[in-house]
Amino acid sequence: MIMADADIGGLDGLVTSPLSRRGFVMTSLISGWTVATTRVEAQVIHTDAAGIEAGEVKIPAADGPMPAYRAVPDGAGPFPIVLVIEEIFGVHEYIKDICRRLAKAGYCAVAPELYARQGDLSTMTDPKVIIRDVISKTPDAQWIGDLDATAAWAASAAKGDPGRLGVMGWCRGGRDAWLYAAHRRDLKAAVAWYGPLGGERTDIQPRTAGDVAAEINAPLLALYGGADTGIPPASAEEARDKAKQAGKSVELVIYPEAPHGFHADYRPSYRKDAAEDGWNRALAFLKAHGVG
DSSP, X not given: OOOXXXXXXXXXXXXXXXXXXXXXXXXXXXXXXXXXXXXXXXXXXXXXXXXXXXXEEEEEETTEEEEEEEEEESSSOOEEEEEEEOOTTOSOHHHHHHHHHHHHTTOEEEEEOTTTTTOOGGGOOOHHHHHHHTGGGSOHHHHHHHHHHHHHHHHHHSOEEEEEEEEEEETHHHHHHHHHHHHXXXXXXXXXXXXOOOOOOOSSSOOOTTTTGGGOXXXXXXXXXXXXXXXXXHHHHHHHHHHHHTTOOEEEEEETTOOTTTTOTTSTTOOHHHHHHHHHHHHHHHHHTTOO
């Protein structure tokens, strides 16, 4: 069931009820890796499924089953839930592996394919085209509703504990982690990996992550690269300060030599030291704030 803003509480201008829907273009997840960026196989992390249950699932949405990847520890649970928000490239092997890593750490991790209605990311090779034809055409209200549906499904069908709910996102998903933290009042913690804080405002994407920094409902860990040419460290510091001035909790870590995408082990941008430190900080942050 898609929970309306009145049910969860949320962010004015982002979620309305009922949400407009369209049919799914993608009915299953990407098999393997995205074809939209260079892959460096030698540094890729491969996490096995020993001791966990992992695989593609279908999440009930208002307009049909939404493809997603779920990984959860063996055992009865319930386990704390982490909603995993993809980059712009879809729920491909890197995002699936992140879910398995989280399951190994004791979490019910679910990554819904939030762009399944807007385009087939498995066939798209140009990031600029993905942004133009898919990302910019995906209403914030749509993916927020899909994350709400994913959280409800995780609690009812995937051994998840709704009382221990967190969110973690990368790149565009990092931006969405800020927005979701401002939407969801029962969220315990959020982790944003180098999420854009500014950007164009449109009718379907009316507010930026920086706009909502003072409205987040949960502590947020912000992990950014000092050498990110697209996201100035000053913008992350400004968002942190804006949140703190409003009495909100944001912990900002800037890795001076790290570029954008420094956690993406399949890409040339990967920086092992920053990625590992950020991952350890993220797990500790979740547990410190009730998602563990």
